[in-house]
Amino acid sequence: EAGVAQSPRYKIIEKRQSVAFWCNPISGHATLYWYQQILGQGPKLLIQFQNNGVVDDSQLPKDRFSAERLKGVDSTLKIQPAKLEDSAVYLCASSLLTSGRYNEQFFGPGTRLTVL
Amino acid sequence: EDKVVQSPLSLVVHEGDTVTLNCSYEVTNFRSLLWYKQEKKAPTFLFMLTSSGIEKKSGRLSSILDKKELFSILNITATQTGDSAIYLCALAGGTSYGKLTFGQGTILTVHP
Numbered sequence: 001e002a003g004v005a006q007s008p009r010y011k012i013i014e015k016r017q018s019v020a021f022w023c024n025p026i027s028g029h030a031t032l033y034w035y036q037q038i039l040g041q042g043p044k045l046l047i048q049f050q051n052n053g054v055v056d057d058s059q060l061p062k063d064r065f066s067a068e069r070l071k072g073v074d075s076t077l078k079i080q081p082a083k084l085e086d087s088a089v090y091l092c093a094s095s096l097l098t099s100g101r102y103n104e105q106f107f108g109p110g111t112r113l114t115v116l
Numbered sequence: 117e118d119k120v121v122q123s124p125l126s127l128v129v130h131e132g133d134t135v136t137l138n139c140s141y142e143v144t145n146f147r148s149l150l151w152y153k154q155e156k157k158a159p160t161f162l163f164m165l166t167s168s169g170i171e172k173k174s175g176r177l178s179s180i181l182d183k184k185e186l187f188s189i190l191n192i193t194a195t196q197t198g199d200s201a202i203y204l205c206a207l208a209g210g211t212s213y214g215k216l217t218f219g220q221g222t223i224l225t226v227h228p
Binding site: 004031033040041042043044045048055056091093095103104105106107108109110 | 120157158159160161164204206214215216217218219220221
């Protein structure tokens, strides 16, 4: 079974530039998550999708971050414009449809973003 | 707001030692507590705990949950260099199904 795919693996940009990350979840997984992991901290949920609808985006900085999952499969996360404090690893995870209980999340390898 | 605090933040041991990692939490609607191992890549799942007092075990790793005192421990016996990693504790709770709140992690370094 193929795992969660993410690209690019690494990205270096200057502040105020834009960047986009792509995630392809495990086939059949209805729920997709984007996490931000700053060095020395645990992952923080940015946004959760169920199929192509947003379940939770309460911690997404909406003035600069956006995410979409148009066909309920792949997802993109965009930052525009980037700030120095956005330097982090961006993890994508997926799980089977949640239905009142926790379903194991499978994580992708992450995209390491450095903002100079 | 759900909160997860792990201790110690870092730990250095020698091969063969036994280690205990701690995770305490505050939650409004507990669903489950999870442990992950993170090496240089993505976190990989270790255990999910939902009931107090029932030990989960996998090889040299074991974990237990105390829902009264709101904490969990992860034990690793006879540590090996391959156990060197960040160990993350995460809480599934609140009103958003599937949402995980992670602790800051414990960095474990095992020297030969």
